[in-house]
Every structure is written in structure tokens, then in C-alpha cells.
Amino acid sequence: MKTRRTFLAIGALVASLGFSALIPTTAHAEMVMKAADVHPPGYPTVVAVENMGKKIEAATNGRIKFQMFPGGVLGGEKEMIEQTQVGAIQILRTSLGPVGTVVPEVNVFNMPFMFRNEAHLNAVLDGPIGQEMLDKISNSSARMVALAFTVAGSRSLYTKKPVRTPEDLKGLKIRMMGNPLFIDTMNAMGGNGISMGYGEVFTALQTGVIDGAENNEPSLFTSNHYTTGTKYYTQTKHLMIPEIIVMSKVTWNKLSPEDQALFKKYGREAQMEERKLWNDSVADSTQKLKAAGVEFIDVDTKPFYDATAPVRAKYGADYADLIRRIEATK
Numbered sequence: 001m002k003t004r005r006t007f008l009a010i011g012a013l014v015a016s017l018g019f020s021a022l023i024p025t026t027a028h029a030e031m032v033m034k035a036a037d038v039h040p041p042g043y044p045t046v047v048a049v050e051n052m053g054k055k056i057e058a059a060t061n062g063r064i065k066f067q068m069f070p071g072g073v074l075g076g077e078k079e080m081i082e083q084t085q086v087g088a089i090q091i092l093r094t095s096l097g098p099v100g101t102v103v104p105e106v107n108v109f110n111m112p113f114m115f116r117n118e119a120h121l122n123a124v125l126d127g128p129i130g131q132e133m134l135d136k137i138s139n140s141s142a143r144m145v146a147l148a149f150t151v152a153g154s155r156s157l158y159t160k161k162p163v164r165t166p167e168d169l170k171g172l173k174i175r176m177m178g179n180p181l182f183i184d185t186m187n188a189m190g191g192n193g194i195s196m197g198y199g200e201v202f203t204a205l206q207t208g209v210i211d212g213a214e215n216n217e218p219s220l221f222t223s224n225h226y227t228t229g230t231k232y233y234t235q236t237k238h239l240m241i242p243e244i245i246v247m248s249k250v251t252w253n254k255l256s257p258e259d260q261a262l263f264k265k266y267g268r269e270a271q272m273e274e275r276k277l278w279n280d281s282v283a284d285s286t287q288k289l290k291a292a293g294v295e296f297i298d299v300d301t302k303p304f305y306d307a308t309a310p311v312r313a314k315y316g317a318d319y320a321d322l323i324r325r326i327e328a329t330k
């Protein structure tokens with residue numbers, strides 16, 4: 001009798017609130033995952049993760065969905081990694097740059113001039129070495145499960161004065177991502193590496209705290225850094241750093257094996273989708289940067305390659321076998 005009365009009461013409440021609002025679509029509670037990225041809406045990585053979320057939502061009948069927090073609203077990459085580790089962020093797309101401070105082996109991918117070109121990088125990421133690296137991150141103490149890679153082209157220098165040789169970098173303060181490897185890289189290339197979060201670079205360029213930075217075309221364009229007077233974009237292509245989509249291990253451990261498999265499957269699809277979006281985005285932002293007066297300077301990269309040999313020797317010392325396998329990848 002009591003149950004029946006409760007049932008009727010709930011029925012009346014449902015009717016007064018509108019039917020769909022209170023009727024669960026499945027037997028399980030809904031899980032809304034916070035997904036985060038430093039890049040703005042529309043950026044290839046943001047779109048790829050959003051689409052991954054839509055596929056997962058469809059495959060689970062709305063039981064699991066993503067809520068995207070783009071544009072670094074949840075913090076810089078270092079802070080977002082920390083939040084992911086404790087489970088405050090569930091899905092994160094981050095460069096491997098700052099991950100190298102947490103999982104040292106990742107620094108092999110972060111070394112200057114490690115990959116011959118983008119085709120070489122893609123072959124490494126899509127093959128067994130890429131999978132091993134994802135597993136390495138997942139099995140490390142980093143408390144994140146690495147689901148897939150995204151790509152970010154190559155990073156070149158942008159400065160207020162033209163740079164053509166390592167000598168031209170002398171005395172210039174260049175912002176690098178937070179990882180000692182990158183400071184060593186810039187110092188070896190001839191400049192002064194300054195570690196700073198992505199979100200602070202615009203003001204630092206504007207106020208002259210730094211003289212330049214380095215990044216790929218879509219980042220240079222969408223961050224508006226080029227509007228601060230850094231109109232020389234020197235094609236050093238010194239870093240080709242992969243990125244990853246990770247899930248907090250706290251969240252991962254709450255999922256059924258079936259749901260975990262869905263994340264791996266749609267993560268891989270996001271990897272492939274982002275790559276297409278990426279190529280279009282590079283073409284589009286290159287054209288827009290040039291139209292805005294940014295000068296792309298072609299340089300001989302050999303002096304920069306030679307200058308950074310000690311960095312590869314230092315960070316690669318413990319991983320000679322892995323480096324040999326990467327170099328042998330066609």
C-alpha cells in the first residue's frame with residue numbers, strides 16, 4: 001500500500017514537471033564527463049574530442065556524455081594534468097610536452113628533430129611503437145589512461161626580429177612549454193628558453209617579458225600571438241610533438257570493460273579524424289597568417305639540428321633501443 005502511494009505521488013510529480021525530465025532512459029545513472037583542452041572551440045583537437053563524445057553518447061544511449069571545457073578555462077596544461085590525475089577532469093587532450101615531466105620515456109617523442117617529417121611521425125604513432133607509448137603512459141604512475149594520439153604538426157619560432165641562424169637568437173627570450181627538455185632545446189638553439197603556460201604567452205609578448213615563442217600555424221593563429229608584433233615565423237620545425245587524449249584513471253576504474261572498449265574504439269577514430277582536420281587547419285591558418293602580414297622565413301635547419309645534438313644525447317641516453325626503432329620506422 002505504502003509503495004503504491006509513493007508510486008502515485010511520484011507519478012503526480014512527474015506529470016507536473018513534464019514527463020521526460022524524470023524518467024531515466026536506462027537503468028544506469030547518467031555520467032557527464034568533463035573534457036578539457038587549452039584550444040578554443042573549432043580547433044581540430046576540440047572538434048575531434050567533441051565528436052568522440054557524441055559517438056560515445058549514441059553508443060551508450062545517452063548514459064555517458066561529454067561536456068567540453070575549451071580555451072584553457074580549467075587551467076593551463078600542467079594544472080589540467082593534475083586535475084585529471086585526481087579525477088576532477090575526466091577527459092583531457094594535452095600535448096606530450098608537459099607529460100614528459102611525469103612519464104620520462106615520453107621525452108623521446110619530445111626531443112628536438114626526433115622525427116624526419118610528419119609522415120614518419122604518423123607511421124610511428126599508428127604502429128606498434130605508438131601503442132607501446134600509450135600503454136607506457138597508462139601503466140605508469142601518472143594515473144591517466146592514454147586513449148589516442150592527436151597530431152600538432154611542427155613547431156617553429158615566431159619573433160619580433162627575423163631569425164635565420166642560431167646566432168640571431170642570441171639574447172632573445174623565447175617562451176617554451178613547461179619541461180626542462182624544452183629549455184635545454186632553446187638554449188642549445190642559441191636563445192634563452194623561458195618556461196611559461198600557454199595562457200600567459202599573449203600578455204608576456206605584449207609587455208615584452210619575452211621576445212618570441214614557438215608553435216605550429218593553427219596555434220599561432222588562434223592564440224592571436226601574431227598580433228603582438230611577432231611577425232617573423234622562422235621555419236625551424238625543431239619540435240614535432242604528438243599529443244594525447246587521456247582519461248583519468250579514477251574515472252576509468254569506474255567503467256565496465258565494455259565501456260572501456262568503447263573509449264578505445266572511439267579514441268582511435270578521434271585520432272584519425274583529428275589528423276584530417278589538422279591538415280585543413282594548417283592550410284587555413286597559414287593563409288590567414290600570411291594575409292595578416294606574418295612573414296614565413298625558410299631557413300637551413302642543419303645548424304639548429306647540429307646545435308641540439310647534446311639535448312638528444314642527454315634525454316635519449318636511456319632509450320637507445322626505442323630511438324633506433326623510431327629511426328628505422330618507414
Ligand code: GTR
Pocket residue numbers: 038077093094095097152177197198215216219243
Ligand atoms: C600547442 C598544443 C597545446 C599546448 C600549446 C603550448 O601546439 O596543441 O596542447 O601545448 O601548444 O605551447 O603550450
